[in-house]
Amino acid sequence: MSAPLLAQLTTIFGILTVVVLLAALLTWVERRLLGLWQDRPGPNRVGPFGLLQVVADMIKLFFKEDFVPHFADRPVFILAPTLVMATMLLGFAVVPFAPGIGIVDLNVGLLFVLAMSSLAVYSVVLGAYASNNKYALLGGLRAAAQTVSYEVFMGLSLMGVVMLAGSFNLREIVTAQEGGWFVLPQFLGFVIFFIAGIAESHRLPFDLPEAEHELTAGFHTEYSSMKFGMFFVGEYLSVILISALITTLFLGGWLGPWLPPLLWFCIKTALLVCVFVLLRAALPRPRYDQLMQFGWKVMLPLALANLLVTGGVLLWLQ
Amino acid sequence: MISQLRSMWLVFRHLFTPRVTVEYPDEKPYLAPRYRGRIVLTRDPGGEERCVACNLCAVACPPDCISLQKAEDENGRWYPGYFRINFSRCIMCGLCEEACPTYAIQLTPDFEMCEYDRQNMVYEKEDLLINGPGKYHHYSFYHVAGKAVGGKDKGAAENEERPVDIRGLNL
Ligand code: SF4
Ligand code: SF4
Numbered sequence: 001m002s003a004p005l006l007a008q009l010t011t012i013f014g015i016l017t018v019v020v021l022l023a024a025l026l027t028w029v030e031r032r033l034l035g036l037w038q039d040r041p042g043p044n045r046v047g048p049f050g051l052l053q054v055v056a057d058m059i060k061l062f063f064k065e066d067f068v069p070h071f072a073d074r075p076v077f078i079l080a081p082t083l084v085m086a087t088m089l090l091g092f093a094v095v096p097f098a099p100g101i102g103i104v105d106l107n108v109g110l111l112f113v114l115a116m117s118s119l120a121v122y123s124v125v126l127g128a129y130a131s132n133n134k135y136a137l138l139g140g141l142r143a144a145a146q147t148v149s150y151e152v153f154m155g156l157s158l159m160g161v162v163m164l165a166g167s168f169n170l171r172e173i174v175t176a177q178e179g180g181w182f183v184l185p186q187f188l189g190f191v192i193f194f195i196a197g198i199a200e201s202h203r204l205p206f207d208l209p210e211a212e213h214e215l216t217a218g219f220h221t222e223y224s225s226m227k228f229g230m231f232f233v234g235e236y237l238s239v240i241l242i243s244a245l246i247t248t249l250f251l252g253g254w255l256g257p258w259l260p261p262l263l264w265f266c267i268k269t270a271l272l273v274c275v276f277v278l279l280r281a282a283l284p285r286p287r288y289d290q291l292m293q294f295g296w297k298v299m300l301p302l303a304l305a306n307l308l309v310t311g312g313v314l315l316w317l318q
Numbered sequence: 319m320i321s322q323l324r325s326m327w328l329v330f331r332h333l334f335t336p337r338v339t340v341e342y343p344d345e346k347p348y349l350a351p352r353y354r355g356r357i358v359l360t361r362d363p364g365g366e367e368r369c370v371a372c373n374l375c376a377v378a379c380p381p382d383c384i385s386l387q388k389a390e391d392e393n394g395r396w397y398p399g400y401f402r403i404n405f406s407r408c409i410m411c412g413l414c415e416e417a418c419p420t421y422a423i424q425l426t427p428d429f430e431m432c433e434y435d436r437q438n439m440v441y442e443k444e445d446l447l448i449n450g451p452g453k454y455h456h457y458s459f460y461h462v463a464g465k466a467v468g469g470k471d472k473g474a475a476e477n478e479e480r481p482v483d484i485r486g487l488n489l
Binding site for chain 2: 038041279281282283
């Protein structure tokens, strides 16, 4: 094995391990933050500040019975939870963490991430279908419809950024922001992408595929043990991925004064993740038809208008 | 959109408000005196059992977890021969306390009664009976009731008139 290949493998495994560990840690961060926002301490018993809660949960999940219902479509049922983890981790491949830190430098990086994050919905739909359960199926249907609607303007909202940077390469998009973060000229795009990102990662308030109050647990009703854990980690991975993307595309990625670039990237991403948790703590879930209406009748026209205006202004400036 | 942002801001501010919960096993929360927890059988100020085995509590109990048997002592006082509450079924509703005509059965603010063995949740009379009068210090059923028992005749209760001798009435 040649030395550069070895170095590359080390980076890949290093980054993937760190990302998965962070996703696991996020379960604790989220519960602590939710607790604080609900005027209670949150999990603080296991280890310092309750940090080992993650380990305790892992042990618990591993020792749960890994149950596959006899009416389920077995191969698909087993495949589904792995898909979400795999696609989300693949999505991280093109994220530029800092200059020199990253796995690959694709010239269609942005499209690749979008593709991967939309592929993740297969995991939900397949899992729901394979469970052979009414609630799961309803959850899966919702996930499919939600993704189709929100995917459309998720991509469109980013085109403004692409036009400004003149590239699909995430690294070049970051360097293009040296003069100023894109969140200012593309504020509308930022808001639209953020909302679409919440819908894409099925987080509250757009977690209609699992909507505990109506669908028991939605698409993962039949899942237990580590299969359930993988759905869970997948969801947190997508939260991190969306936050990292927003950081890269709108908040200047690793750019920032004084502190090392990697730290800047982590700080921005972490703050965005906290906003995701805050959304969960503060907002109620809309009704399903409201979600659809909001997507098609408000967000899509806004995204199109944003695209048009950005294009017009750029042409005029030339 | 504004209202969503506003509620996010309001929730965010809770980061800096004091917590309303206490960390339970280390710090016990304050429980009101009338909190409904473990059930006790009390005694009247004279030290006698208050329960007169009337079975009203057992009838009122929604999950039917009280079981008792009447017995009678040499003075004609009724008392429960056995009195059993199955706390694995009790829902701490307090209806037994409301039904009881003698203030015998009372709920206390103690809820720490976990057991590893389900059978240990069944409390017998000696587990339930306490030595004091509970929440009602001066109440004694036989001192206000009209029933004659050994040592207290008809008409001898508080605020009670002597019985009227109807044959002595000149009608
Ligand atoms: S508290 Fe309610 S459930 Fe418990 S013994 Fe009394 S009546 Fe029955
Ligand atoms: S506890 Fe009260 S209600 Fe129950 S049998 Fe005794 S006197 Fe009657």
